[in-house]
């Protein structure tokens with residue numbers, strides 16, 4: 001685990017591990033637009049939170065048929081059996097190109113942070129959004145995510161990245177050392 005000063009008032013913690021175990025006020029789910037679960041970290045969060053999470057997601061209004069959370073936006077639900085009180089569901093882009101996908105990935109991080117601030121939370125933990133099934137290159141996602149967090153940390157006290165596997169963890173640590 002490595003700690004950095006993201007801003008004067010917000011700490012950045014980069015760690016290797018399982019996001020579902022994070023005790024921050026919220027954990028961020030790398031969801032899909034249907035918001036009814038899936039594989040990867042989405043599947044892990046739903047398994048750990050229990051079936052009430054899927055029921056809470058189903059109650060989130062569809063903005064169009066089968067879409068509860070458009071790519072780049074975020075929605076908040078309780079965490080149920082998770083240690084985190086809340087789950088912020090966001091949808092990152094399926095990677096196409098830096099030019100097309102970077103604005104959407106930035107928006108997913110920004111929307112999640114804005115929702116945390118609006119709900120008066122002090123801490124939030126992210127996975128590497130879009131870097132699994134959605135194919136976003138780690139080396140492009142890491143600096144983008146950290147720059148966005150630095151810009152939109154607001155009154156948050158702690159932003160964590162909880163990363164699966166040593167290679168992903170190293171990319172985020174290197175990006176943080178480069179940026180901060």
Ligand code: APR
Pocket residue numbers: 017018019020030031032037038039040041042043044092127128129130131132133134135136162163164168
């Ligand atoms: N804790 C932390 N990180 C995890 C965990 C976990 N328990 N499980 C997986 N990850 C990591 C992956 O290794 C990857 O680095 O989260 C990152 C995001 O990968 P995905 O979960 O595949 O998410 P994403 O690439 O955004 O694709 C989203 O996958 O699961 C479906 O329903 C989801 O359709 C959506 C799509």
